[in-house]
Amino acid sequence: MVKIMKKFVLSILAFIFLFSCASQSDEVVIGAIFPLTGDYSSMGESYLSALEIAAEQANVKFIVENEGSCDVKSALTAAQKLVTIDKVDFLIGPVCLITFNAVLPFAEENNIAMFGPSVDQTIIDEQSETYKNVAVGLYPAFHKTWYQLAEEAYKKGKKIAVLQTVDEGPERNVAKFTDKYEELGGDIILHERVDAGTKDFRTLLLKLDNLAKKKSGLIIWPHLARDDRILFYKQKDELNVLQGAYLLGDLFIDLELQPFLDALGEETLEGVISTTYKDAMSEEFKKALKNKFNVDPVLGTDNVYDAVVHGSEISKDCNKNSECIISRFKNTDYAGVSGKLEFDETGNRVGTVVTRILNNGTFVIKN
Structure with a gap:
């Protein structure tokens, strides 16, 4: 037993x-x-x-x-x-x-x-x-958002100065943007690459300010990492340069909006645009x-x-x-x-690109 x-x-x-x-x-x-x-x-x-x-x-x-x-x-x-x-x-x-x-x-x-x-x-x-x-x-396919951003930028001006972080992502984004912008007839007046974590943009800002005075209607696109872009804006105001120049936004402000608002305030960013896919x-x-x-x-x-x-x-x-x-x-x-x-025939997810504009601290779809 x-x-x-x-x-x-x-x-x-x-x-x-x-x-x-x-x-x-x-x-x-x-x-x-x-x-x-x-x-x-x-x-x-x-x-x-x-x-x-x-x-x-x-x-x-x-x-x-x-x-x-x-x-x-x-x-x-x-x-x-x-x-x-x-x-x-x-x-x-x-x-x-x-x-x-x-x-x-x-x-x-x-x-x-x-x-x-x-x-x-x-x-x-x-x-x-x-x-x-x-x-x-x-x-969905990112290149379509950069193409649309280029179209929005071209409406604002036919000359642009581009700053980008040295990184694979920004390099790709800027390449798509500039291809479309030039195809539309725009001129890339300046294309500067800066290291992530750059602490001093003053020399570059003075260079851009001088360029903006010579090139009427010049657009500035600081396609930089979050903290770098915040510093760029702060040092711009500190030097009191690029007054009246149009600073192009993008989906990376849209992506992490609150840290930008906390650091810079609504007024500094009012009216910046972002091209992204419609929120579903x-x-x-x-x-x-x-x-x-x-x-x-x-x-x-x-x-x-x-x-x-x-x-x-x-x-x-x-x-x-x-x-x-x-x-x-x-x-x-x-x-x-x-x-x-x-997913479409290319394997990319299906989506619709929209342009959004910052209005009183909130991104809304541009009419």
């Missing part, structure tokens, strides 16, 4: 162990790489809030790592940990273009799917045709973010939520296979908090 009971207990324990292992293997764990510190930390905070709400909704676990201020080494280290040690089912992020692109080869080598909340498919495919089986860009974000989702975390959504916050909810459901049947996850994600009907997931 004792032997029978012993065998019975051992059988039960074995069953519990096997069930536990099966449960653990069936459990979806998501790895996220967000900028939790540095220039884009407010973006990272918004993304993290969306991740928490979505994970609770989808009943999945997540592990978050920090990519810092678009730091490639940090992003690669994070990806290696999440994939090889934590054994996550798929990745959301990194967020910065330079870090996202840096992780792509690792993801392909390890057959792990990547979701880019603020990346478009064109950017991914330009790196390699094979990456379309590894990663999906959840934002669920109002209920916006309220949930505000009520639970007191944060506002930024570009791609809603895509984080949809990547978690839709991606985790699909991944259960794909056994972590990246091609399976990406293919099913793009070809399964799904209407999420970011709107309906639809």
Whole structure:
């Protein structure tokens, strides 16, 4: 009798162990790489809030790592940990273009799917045709926003001076903008590249002021990282230069508006424009973010939520296979908090570009 009971207990324990292992293997764990510190930390905070709400909704676990201020080494280290040690089912992020692109080869080598909340498919495919089986860009084609910004700039003036941060993302953005601006007949009078974290723009501001006096109607586009652009504005006012010159805005002011308003005030930025995709974000989702975390959504916050909810459901049947996850994600009907997931013939998400203008501290669609 004792032997029978012993065998019975051992059988039960074995069953519990096997069930536990099966449960653990069936459990979806998501790895996220967000900028939790540095220039884009407010973006990272918004993304993290969306991740928490979505994970609770989808009943999945997540592990978050920090990519810092678009730091490639940090992003690669994070990806290696999440994939090889934590054994996550798929990745959301990194967020910065330079870090996202840096992780792509690792993801392909390890057959792990990547979701880019603020990346478009064109950017991914330009790196390699094979990456379309590894990663999906959840934002519509960015180049269309820069083309429209160029059109808006051309309406303001036929000559422009461009300042940009030395970085892969700004380099790409400016290239798209200038191609369109010149195609329309505009002249790029000056194109200066500055390092991220530049502390003194005074010499450059004096140069621009002198140029603006010689070139009537000159537009200035400081396409700089957040803190650098804030400093540029402050030192411009300190030197009392570029008075009356039109300073072109863009979606990166729109993206992190509150830090700009806190540092510069509404009056300084009144009337700046942004070209971006029409917001299809669920109002209920916006309220949930505000009520639970007191944060506002930024570009791609809603895509984080949809990547978690839709991606985790699909991944259960794909056994972590990246091609399976990406293919099913793009070809399964799904209407999420970011709107309906639809992709065009190029693989880019479908969307409508709009021009927004800052009015009393709020961006509104320009008529």
